[in-house]
Amino acid sequence: MRASSPSEDFTTAFADSTLRVDLIMSGGGGTEAAISLQGLKKWDGWAGRRHFLNKLPAPGNGTIEVIDPLSADTLYRNSFSTLFQEWLSTDEATDTQRAFENTLLLPLPQREAEIRVTLYDARHSQMASGAFRYNPGDPLLPTVRAPHYEPTYIHRSGNPDQAIDILFIPEGYTAAEADKFMEDARRISSEILSYEPYRTYRDRFNISAVMIPSAESGVSLPHKGVWRDSAFGAHFYTFGIKKYLSSPNMRRLHDAIDALPYEHIVLLANTDEYGGAGIYNNYLMTAAGNELSLPVSVHEFGHSFGALADEYFYPGKETDQYPLDVEPWEANITTNHGASPKWEGPQYEGGGYRVKGIFRPSETCRMRDNDYPEFCPVCSSAIEKIILFYTAPPAE
Template identity: 25%
Template sequence: MRKLWRRGLGMAALCSCAPVLAEPAHYIVFALDSQDRAQAVFYAQVELADGAARAATLDGGSGNSGTDRFLWQGLRKGEAAGGGEIRVPRQLRVEHGNAGETALQHLSAEDPHRAFVLRLPLAQADTLELVGDRQLQRFDLGQLAATASTLPLASVQPARLLQAQRSGSSTAAANSGNRLDVLLIGDGYTAAEQTTFATHANALHTAMFNVSPYKEYASFVNWQPGFVASSQSGADHPPYQAGCTSTSCCADPAAQTDPRAGTFVSTALDSTFCTAQIHRTLFANSSKVFAAAVGFPDWDKILVTVNDPVYGGAGGSFAVLSAHALAPSIVIHEFGHSFTGLADEYTTPYPGFPACSDLGVNPGCEANVTNQTNASLVKWRSWFTPGIQIPTPAGTAGLGLFAGARYLSAGMYRPTENQCLMNALGANFCAVCRQEYVRKLYRGGFGVPAGGIDLIEPGSEYPPAAAPVHYAQGTQRSFGAALLRPSVGNIGLQWYLDGNPVATTESYTFQQLTPTPATRTLELRVTDQTALVQPAMAGDLLTHSRTWTIQVGNDRLFDDGFQ
């Protein structure tokens, strides 16, 4: 079996580089069969705005109890040309509870449509190898392109992009290479219901970005609605039937209260209630969702809103919600799993869930749960309310170490008693969860940029910082870059000349009247001054910088003309 070489796929977070032009790429949707073999079901050639390969790592975030793992390798004329790992969740995330209920229960639900996407620049590979569970599969990408019209999902219509909701200037906000790109697709909307979809999309955007910390960092997100027309409105509602094991009925007694029980409709993405025989589990056909997402190929995360008034939804490779007024809380909670990587903090048992430990025994626990009880070693100790007892007795106000989390009532701890959205719907995110969202934005690992979002827009530096800047003695030269600011909060700016602080302005004008020193170093340092991240837990994530090397000459012709 050919060894798969693993390489970094994205642009470094602090690179000083020219803007990357859109690049043609393969967009391939693979569905997994009953033998866990990947079958190509959709192919299109697309333009990636940032030119970077995107092999979807669709593990559904924290709380998924099993994944199918693949290694992929691109080959160009027989030579290795990049590769990586893909993880596809076997199960959906189902937070069981009826509309208006805050208590949650995690239920096991198999995803009936496991699928994944590979987006690979044409120049990077002409052949693809996939290895999963000791199986090697090889795909000729040229042949896939030639037979694209014969693939099973060739007729799936791409999501038609509506006006995006973005913050900041249009130029900066369009920078997919330095943003979290969220694509919201609609299902169960007929061609005549595009306005209804737009209304639902706006409502979800408002609900989500009114919540901290999504609110503070809305400017870091490109929110792109994508319309897909269905033949009929709504979703399927299989009727109740005790002992049912097929998709035509629902064994969950809760289906007896479904006002639309027995309704079956034809929709573009096959959204249906009672997925995996749990009535409130509303989900779509993953392969079709990924095929429709080709309309915005630079997506990092996908959400699906379904034009159906009954409360329901679920999480997995993407999150799904209905048009019920309370359903946005499902997506807000699920995004805490799928993007931020948070764990559930409630204690309702979920037998067989993989263990974690911060004591070095098993894989480490998620950022908001721990089994560590030594106060000096608890990872969120910087957030402890002064003087609070550790572990923290029930009924104590403040942020500490409360027993019960991750489906266990003992042996696992959470930061607050019951004041967190990862514990109960209707609450807010606690300080530890808010912090982790911010750190994830800057740390990366969610797509492109691979190394995290940069406060200094890559490629915007003037003059370019990648090469030495030739400067004519006695002239003035302006240095700067476009900056990305949080929607709420401030950034700090500091310029250093040869290591000495010289200015706190957005741009800096350099002037030197003498021929020496002949080489100078100029640095711009930008820091997010957010209170959502404790300094002790920030590391170097909140500070980004650019450095220019200035070479001084005594002839004005030495200046290369950038003033």
């Protein structure tokens, strides 16, 4: 559990409330990437951390900051990655402009503040930035009075401000399939907590599920010409990759879960197709009905929560997502371009979708193989550091 009392810095700068920030990230087709504010909302209760306020759990591909406009001090920071940045590396982005929704949560500032959002490219250079002013007296700032749905706790360790809060959300489950969703949520959450280091720190997690019905059962399969009327429009074949399961409707998703205590989102897709996705500090989505749903869910949670990279690679299907002359920010792959070795011990060539030039810390790991039953020591240590970052009180 987290420290039992909030830090002095938190109570000075922030209320025990949440500020929801809806963003549009756009670009491609030869235009510069841009970040626009779509809207703000607030509600009572803040489920996130109240310490290490101006530090990051991991570097990520983007940051959001709360800045004091008078002192220019950074009051709060968090990191994330986006589907938009992945799309920018596709062939479509060379001649097409597109816009993507993103939603981020902040503690509610007590006073006027600047919200600054920055995106970084694969070379860790700034590629886009947006700054927006938060005015607590704005009469147009909506307040969410109560949640739209009632959550059911699957695993509870403490109050939302004392634990890491994970929310399971259904996609493509009709009202008649509510029991099936809850069974899937219990099964997958239990699997995640069975892996180290989650098992050791299971008393630092709250896991809840909320039933949000879809009009039709299942999710869309564009490569098969199948389209479903699901709650959040999830579909396979993202960026032309058959197994890549994603949702473009982030604002609709967060509208449904407003005022619930959550920090990390797990979307369960009601399908037996193989696939999933994990986007750091954004969401995890997994095909709950597939026979590999358990190992895939653990793997994708390694991305969305643990900030880990893929360690697999396929000869003849390589990508240049990671420049070979730049050290990746993820803890479990290296190009050996950092100031010092990223881990002690052996290196195995191949990782990050490249056969040569990128190295991983273990011959195999849950971040490489679906049939491997654990995380390697480097990945396990990286996840543990993030758990402790969110839950350990600052040193006196």
